[in-house]
Amino acid sequence: MKVPFLDLKAQYEPLRERIGVAIQDVLEKTAFAGGPFVEKFEAEFAEFCGADHCVAVNSGTTSLWFVLLGFGIGPGDEVITAANTFIATAEAITFTGATPVFVDVTPDTLTMDPALLEAAITPKTRAIMPVQLYGQPADMDPILEIARKHKLYVIEDAAQAHGSQYKGRPCGALADAASFSFYPGKNLGAYGEGGAVTTNNAELAQAMRILRDHGQSKKYHHVKVGWNGRMDGIQGAVLSVKLGELNGWNDARRRHAALYNELLADLPGLELPVESDDSRHIYHLYVVRTPHREALMQHLADRDIATGIHYPVPVPRAEAYADLGIAPGSHPVTEAAAEEILSLPMFPELAREQVQYVCDAVRSFCEQKVSASATA
Numbered sequence: 215m216k217v218p219f220l221d222l223k224a225q226y227e228p229l230r231e232r233i234g235v236a237i238q239d240v241l242e243k244t245a246f247a248g249g250p251f252v253e254k255f256e257a258e259f260a261e262f263c264g265a266d267h268c269v270a271v272n273s274g275t276t277s278l279w280f281v282l283l284g285f286g287i288g289p290g291d292e293v294i295t296a297a298n299t300f301i302a303t304a305e306a307i308t309f310t311g312a313t314p315v316f317v318d319v320t321p322d323t324l325t326m327d328p329a330l331l332e333a334a335i336t337p338k339t340r341a342i343m344p345v346q347l348y349g350q351p352a353d354m355d356p357i358l359e360i361a362r363k364h365k366l367y368v369i370e371d372a373a374q375a376h377g378s379q380y381k382g383r384p385c386g387a388l389a390d391a392a393s394f395s396f397y398p399g400k401n402l403g404a405y406g407e408g409g410a411v412t413t414n415n416a417e418l419a420q421a422m423r424i425l426r427d428h429g430q431s432k433k434y435h436h437v438k439v440g441w442n443g444r445m446d447g448i449q450g451a452v453l454s455v456k457l458g459e460l461n462g463w464n465d466a467r468r469r470h471a472a473l474y475n476e477l478l479a480d481l482p483g484l485e486l487p488v489e490s491d492d493s494r495h496i497y498h499l500y501v502v503r504t505p506h507r508e509a510l511m512q513h514l515a516d517r518d519i520a521t522g523i524h525y526p527v528p529v530p531r532a533e534a535y536a537d538l539g540i541a542p543g544s545h546p547v548t549e550a551a552a553e554e555i556l557s558l559p560m561f562p563e564l565a566r567e568q569v570q571y572v573c574d575a576v577r578s579f580c581e582q583k584v585s586a587s588a589t590a
């Protein structure tokens with residue numbers, strides 16, 4: 215048996231005809247950049263998130279950048295985010311001219327630790343950007359409370375959390391705004407690049423619509439210095455088709471996670487992902503922990519099982535951010551996790567037999583380790 219990390223072809227097969235029709239429609243109407251197919255998807259995705267507005271753009275990194283610009287964040291400002299994230303979260307902050315300030319995560323969910331926020335706030339802080347990581351929201355209530363107290367914006371980085379919930383409310387409408395990515399491998403993936411912001415703030419939505427279209431209020435009337443951040447018509451059409459499947463796909467991911475949890479329970483030296491009682495985790499990634507990470511990865515690779523590490527270098531330790539002068543050990547939970555985390559295969563089309571095969575392989579590894587240490 216062979217188990218890929220994800221299988222976009224398996225997801226495409228049953229949609230082949232509908233995707234073909236949708237793309238053909240864009241071609242016939244030559245609605246290539248922005249336009250009616252993007253607007254239709256925006257309305258659908260806003261509704262899916264329970265938000266008043268959705269502004270679609272050309273990537274999740276652009277949407278993070280634009281939402282910060284839309285709130286007027288720039289040079290001299292600080293934005294607090296989680297140390298355990300994909301680098302795009304920090305890049306967007308840096309590209310506004312502001313400085314990213316990283317706080318550590320909680321050891322169980324590996325999302326932003328609200329207990330560390332107050333100490334990170336300075337007179338320059340303008341916003342907090344929690345990351346709804348691996349498909350699970352951060353503990354939003356205390357984050358929102360601290361933000362309210364200090365008059366800071368809260369922006370969800372929900373790039374991994376389409377359809378995830380916190381206390382029964384969907385990601386995308388938990389704070390002042392949320393940023394999503396439709397990179398092909400995300401839970402809702404385009405057939406190219408894409409991203410979007412959702413918000414209940416009409417002014418922010420309007421500012422972002424102007425920003426993504428060269429600062430135009432109407433054609434060739436440039437009221438702001440903007441950018442080209444529009445979403446492709448083809449991506450809008452594809453995403454409309456795929457959005458209808460998202461709840462079913464997320465349910466399938468949750469079923470696979472439940473089976474992993476059952477079959478991997480109580481293995482020595484292996485920690486399973488923690489789903490908070492407050493959240494509906496949608497398992498963009500199923501991340502386990504072991505002190506023998508490299509060996510387990512090799513053991514699985516030898517059995518044709520693909521795995522990943524999200525992420526091997528904490529963003530504050532990235533060479534790109536050396537100039538921030540953040541000392542090693544500043545984010546101990548994130549730094550320890552980076553040495554131990556391993557993402558197992560996770561995508562909706564996984565077969566039950568594939569999950570069982572992965573679990574058998576993980577089990578044989580863990581038991582081998584125990585007998586090796588017993589005889590040592």
Ligand SMILES: *Cc1c(COP(=O)(O)O)cnc(C)c1O
Pocket residue numbers: 273274275276299300302303345371373374394395396397407408409
């Ligand atoms: C994927 C991702 C992004 C960036 O999205 P792109 O569409 O690839 O630009 C940002 N933040 C997080 C947490 C992500 O996983």
